[in-house]
Amino acid sequence: MPFIPHTESDTQAMLRDIGVENIEELFDEIPSEFHCLGLKGIPKALTEFQLARLMRERSAKDQIKLSFMGAGAYEHHIPAAVWEIATRGEYYSAYTPYQAEASQGTLQVIYEYQTMIASLTGLDVSNASLYDGASALAEAILMAVRINRKSRSKRVLIPKTVHPFYVDVVGSITRNQGIKIVQLPYDNETGQVSLSALDAYSHEDITAIVIPQTNVFGVLEEVHTITQWAVDHDVLAIALVNPVALGLLKPPGEWGPDGVAIACGEGQPLGIPLSSGGPYFGFLSCREAFVRQLPGRLVGRTTDLEGTQGFTLTLQAREQHIRRSRATSNICTNQGLMVTAATIYMSLLGPRGLRRVAEHCHVKTRDLVSVMNGIDGVDEVFTGKRFHEAVLRLPVSVEAVLNVLSEWGILGGVPLSSWYPELGEALLVCATETKSDDDLKIYGQALRAAIDQVSEA
Amino acid sequence: MEPLIFQLGKKGRTAGAHLLEGVGEMELPNNALRDKLPLLPEVSELDVVRHYTRLSQKNFSIDTHFYPLGSCTMKYNPRACNTFAMLAGFRDRHPLAPEMVSQGFMKCMFELQEMLKAVTGMSAVSLTPMAGAQGELAGVTMIRAYHLDHGDDTRTEIIVPDAAHGTNPATAKMCGCSVRELPTQPDGDVDLVALEALVGPKTAGIMLTNPSTLGVFERNIKAIQEIVHGAGGLLYYDGANLNAILGKVLPGDMGFDVIHINLHKTFSTPHGGGGPGSGAVGVGDTLKPYLPVPFIARQGSNYVWEDSSVHSKSIGRLSAFMGNAGVLLRAYVYMRLLGESGMSRVANYATLNANYLMEKLKSVGFDLAFPSRRASHEFVLTLKRQAKESGVTAMDFSKALLDEGFHAPTAYFPLLIPECLLIEPTETESKETLDQFIAAMAKILEETQRDPQAIKDAPVSTPVRRLDEVRAARQLNVRYSYQDHEGLGEIEDPRSL
Known part of the structure; x- marks a missing residue:
């Protein structure tokens, strides 16, 4: 019996001790009309060996050679030590560290993680993680609405330069609490939030504004100007940031006159595999004044009764298992193992290593764009400075080109036609530190050939 | 005590295998860039591997301990x-x-x-x-x-x-x-x-x-x-x-x-x-x-x-x-x-284990919250009587179990049962493990009568003793500060890497 250790004699001895004849009798409180007769639709068991073969065959089908896809999930090199350590059973199979004395390993890791995220974002306090970047943004918005008592509107400005899936998630999670999303248009030339459109809201009651850095087009926003606008109009500023970019870029805690109130984002670039979109982790940090409005777990440093340093979950009165319907969020399970991996990743990279990764991403994308600019009919859409993504316009159908490329084992980027139809045949490309100069050349040649093939067809 | 990863660092140390070479000039505006590098550890790869391996050893986990945590179904996670x-x-x-x-x-x-x-x-x-x-x-x-x-x-x-x-x-x-x-x-x-x-x-x-x-x-x-x-x-x-x-x-x-x-x-x-x-x-x-x-x-x-x-x-x-x-x-x-047959067995053996534990714990002197009921895959004990007689609470019991090499059951949940332990063994535990757990529970129960203070002092074998949670909340310390750590700190000129 897979994963059930009982021998027949164990089972019989246990039944005797309980005082029943058979296992069925243990279910005698369940009304008989609800007893089901076997499970229909579950295949027969496979041995580990048989399943290994099946899974290898299926995973091999999805293997590609070269990818230039980004849009919220990024390919980075992950040092071997990250997952070698993170999948140790002591991390992998531990529970939430409610029993602090039996969980000092996990608790110290989270404390170290909180320190690193606070420093990367330039803020005071980080929680122990949320599910992913999109749900972290939803929680940041709910938090902002609780904090900003000067505003009554529950209207939140979210630029159209925020990933459309994130906007969708924010809507699903916050809609029933009366939060209204107002979308800000972008400047057609720069690809940044339109500052004149922003100014139009100067005399309206706005609770919070989301500032993406970088935005969905890979373009850097005018973060100082927007943060200043928020301060001037009693609007709470929420930064939505890429943590690898923060190795290079100004942290949100230093935007504008004295930084944003809350920062959040997708933690995946910090050592988490692409893995079809999850598990990733969302990070969330804020100024100390707002710590009691922070959702999710938080680890604090303290001492034990002998004065030894130790770590424990703290300010739990914010959480659902204590405060129930008055909690800051319903979140319970978060993304603990991903946090462990990210903490190991950040430790291995260190301040210099992370900056160099960010620099390489930036430079590789710059070089990719210059390769692409050499192809007839291919142009970069926006003029704004970018980090590690760019929007290209193709002379033919993006969809058709991507199909040709994927037959050659190349994922050419993310098509923007369904999210931003106004951009025409637009393609979002990304090159990280994982791409060599040869990779860029190969992609350049392949794109040229694919465009030719599509235009001839 | 294992230092923090930051404290293990030394200015200028890197895990060199992960340090890419410099890239030269970039065309990004100065006001978009950091003035100082973030406060991440400056450590070697061996420092990292050793530190996080040591920390892992301070954890209880399914792979190392029986984890009868009610409502959490801590069954074996197949590799x-x-x-x-x-x-x-x-x-x-x-x-x-x-x-x-x-x-x-x-x-x-x-x-x-x-x-x-x-x-x-x-x-x-x-x-x-x-x-x-x-x-x-x-x-x-x-x-x-x-x-x-x-x-x-x-x-x-x-x-x-x-x-x-x-x-x-x-x-x-x-x-x-x-x-x-x-x-x-x-x-x-x-x-x-x-x-x-x-x-x-x-x-x-x-x-x-x-x-x-x-x-x-x-x-x-x-x-x-x-x-x-x-x-x-x-x-x-x-x-x-x-x-x-x-x-x-x-x-x-x-x-x-x-x-x-x-x-x-x-x-x-x-x-x-x-x-x-x-x-x-x-x-x-x-x-x-x-x-x-x-x-x-x-x-x-x-x-x-x-x-x-x-x-x-x-x-x-x-x-x-x-x-x-x-x-x-x-x-x-x-x-x-x-598969189909294995999945149909899950509830059977999870329920068998729970009822066996419940029956045995009752027979060594524990009070059940619902004595007339069958256990499902878990059951509730109440230590109300022990708390009244000896002052030993569900919390004390939980901590004493850690010293016996068992993760504690869920304590104080559900909220409506006083001094409760919610115990869920899961189907992946053997009779031998359950018997060891029963013996440990009986031993602690016996000790509550003989030497209740010893139970109140538990745990003593874990990396730390009971933690001061009031201090954790009142003197909130949720991140490390480099301020009082000489030799480490912000790198002022990121261009001089």
């Missing part, structure tokens, strides 16, 4: 699940990769949807919720959407039993609902008379865990279903305790309209020190149009994504992509290893 989910084609698959190069992954996910339908008796499943609490959010949001879609905007009350997980009322509130608490009778079943009085034209639905968090099967489920449906409300099944009935009872047959499944409980994906989980949701026909997107459909021999463009009434997305895909793959592997 194959991790190995197969991390195969390169799965590990490196971009979430937006085209369908034509994703058929391997999508086939697994489609089959997982189908298997979850089979074990829950529901008609459709969405895999996207990223944890149980998000599954709850999905469920209650669907219930709200259903009522609004039927022109009923007054149904904003969610009924929650007083024994429920804290996530239930917290979720109801996040969905803009108010919570009506349903009392429990002394025998552990909910109070039907109170339920009759609670339901009405404002009832959106009820959230129910069955078996309940009290470790007993709710025998009046049919009457509850009739009362709630009769009043126009819908029934939400909290799948936290699905392990107790896996292969025995289908929630769909009990009349539930929507269910979330904690894959990190019943389907054995790792808890990871607090996550990731996965809270897939299943629905009956009533709520099918509202399922969160995306999900996978089959067209001929191909698998395709379906989103809001096809399902216009969907409550929308709950995660940026499709949820915790890697967790879903692990659950898929687990289900294929168990």
Whole structure:
């Protein structure tokens, strides 16, 4: 019996001790009309060996050679030590560290993680993680609405330069609490939030504004100007940031006159595999004044009764298992193992290593764009400075080109036609530190050939 | 004591194998760049490996200890699940990769949807919720959407039993609902008379865990279903305790309209020190149009994504992509290893282990919270008598168990039972392990009479003794500061790397 250790004699001895004849009798409180007769639709068991073969065959089908896809999930090199350590059973199979004395390993890791995220974002306090970047943004918005008592509107400005899936998630999670999303248009030339459109809201009651850095087009926003606008109009500023970019870029805690109130984002670039979109982790940090409005777990440093340093979950009165319907969020399970991996990743990279990764991403994308600019009919859409993504316009159908490329084992980027139809045949490309100069050349040649093939067809 | 990773550092030290070479000039505006590098550790690779290996050794885990944590289903996490989910084609698959190069992954996910339908008796499943609490959010949001879609905007009350997980009322509130608490009778079943009085034209639905968090099967489920449906409300099944009935009872047959499944409980994906989980949701026909997107459909021999463009009434997305895909793959592997016969055995042996433990602990002198009831896959002890006689509390008992090499059961939950321990052994533990646990519990019980202070002083064998939680909250210290650590600190000129 897979994963059930009982021998027949164990089972019989246990039944005797309980005082029943058979296992069925243990279910005698369940009304008989609800007893089901076997499970229909579950295949027969496979041995580990048989399943290994099946899974290898299926995973091999999805293997590609070269990818230039980004849009919220990024390919980075992950040092071997990250997952070698993170999948140790002591991390992998531990529970939430409610029993602090039996969980000092996990608790110290989270404390170290909180320190690193606070420093990367330039803020005071980080929680122990949320599910992913999109749900972290939803929680940041709910938090902002609780904090900003000067505003009554529950209207939140979210630029159209925020990933459309994130906007969708924010809507699903916050809609029933009366939060209204107002979308800000972008400047057609720069690809940044339109500052004149922003100014139009100067005399309206706005609770919070989301500032993406970088935005969905890979373009850097005018973060100082927007943060200043928020301060001037009693609007709470929420930064939505890429943590690898923060190795290079100004942290949100230093935007504008004295930084944003809350920062959040997708933690995946910090050592988490692409893995079809999850598990990733969302990070969330804020100024100390707002710590009691922070959702999710938080680890604090303290001492034990002998004065030894130790770590424990703290300010739990914010959480659902204590405060129930008055909690800051319903979140319970978060993304603990991903946090462990990210903490190991950040430790291995260190301040210099992370900056160099960010620099390489930036430079590789710059070089990719210059390769692409050499192809007839291919142009970069926006003029704004970018980090590690760019929007290209193709002379033919993006969809058709991507199909040709994927037959050659190349994922050419993310098509923007369904999210931003106004951009025409637009393609979002990304090159990280994982791409060599040869990779860029190969992609350049392949794109040229694919465009030719599509235009001839 | 293991220092913090930051304290192990030395200015200028790097894990050189991960330091890329410089890139020269970049064309980014100065005001967009950092002036100082972030405060990350400056350590070698060996420092990192040793530090995090040492820290891991301070943890209890399933791989090292018996973990009878009620309501958490800490069963063995088969290693194959991790190995197969991390195969390169799965590990490196971009979430937006085209369908034509994703058929391997999508086939697994489609089959997982189908298997979850089979074990829950529901008609459709969405895999996207990223944890149980998000599954709850999905469920209650669907219930709200259903009522609004039927022109009923007054149904904003969610009924929650007083024994429920804290996530239930917290979720109801996040969905803009108010919570009506349903009392429990002394025998552990909910109070039907109170339920009759609670339901009405404002009832959106009820959230129910069955078996309940009290470790007993709710025998009046049919009457509850009739009362709630009769009043126009819908029934939400909290799948936290699905392990107790896996292969025995289908929630769909009990009349539930929507269910979330904690894959990190019943389907054995790792808890990871607090996550990731996965809270897939299943629905009956009533709520099918509202399922969160995306999900996978089959067209001929191909698998395709379906989103809001096809399902216009969907409550929308709950995660940026499709949820915790890697967790879903692990659950898929687990289900294929168990197969039909293995899955039907889960509830049998989880229930056998729980009833055996309950019977044996009763015989060595513990009081059961519901002595007349069968255990489900878990049961509740109350130490009210011991607390009164010797001052030894459920907390003290929990800590003493750590010294005996066992993780503590869930303590002080459910909230309505004083000094309680909620014990869930799971089906993957052997009789020998259970017997050792019983012996340890008996030993501690005996010691409460002989030397209660020794129990109150526990634990003594863990890396730290009991922690000062008041200090943790009052003198809040949630990050390390370099200020009093000479030789480390901010790198002022990032260009001089």
